[in-house]
Amino acid sequence: MQSKLELQQDLQLIALLQRDLNLVTAFLLLTGQISIVGIFINPGDFNLSLSGPIFGRARLESKFSNEPFINTVIDIIDVIIAVLLIIDEIQVIGAFIGPRRFSIVVSGPIFGSRRHVPTLPCLKREYKFYKKIVTKYFAVDPTVFRNI
Incomplete structure (x- = not known):
């Protein structure tokens, strides 16, 4: 935690x-x-x-x-x-x-x-969803998400 x-x-x-x-x-x-x-x-x-x-x-x-x-x-x-x-x-x-x-x-x-105001409870879930959608439908270098 x-x-x-x-x-x-x-x-x-x-x-x-x-x-x-x-x-x-x-x-x-x-x-x-x-x-x-x-x-x-x-x-x-x-x-x-x-x-x-x-x-x-x-x-x-x-x-x-x-x-x-x-x-x-x-x-x-x-x-x-x-x-x-x-x-x-x-x-x-x-x-x-x-x-x-x-x-x-x-x-x-x-x-x-x-x-x-910024919040974190949903941020990780939304980030994972965004990553899944972007990598599925767009040609993005996978190393981009490793550095974030």
């Missing part, structure tokens, strides 16, 4: 990885690689979907090329989302995988959602 100190260190590592995901997502937003592409509305909260060419989806832009105002508004929204990620008001909570495209989903208390 792991000691409480080891458990705390593992939880801190997961929290750091989640923080890094937030910062990378903010960087992708600020560089225009991804943009807001949708909103998931749930009872009591909402989540934002972010995607772009880097994830196989076109960047969200105005339908009319002669209206730069709409593109500017989209860029401003992207900057606001990036700032919220950087100051840790929202965080990456998941991913949406569709046919030939991928979206990052973000939310947080500012959008009515609870703050997601």
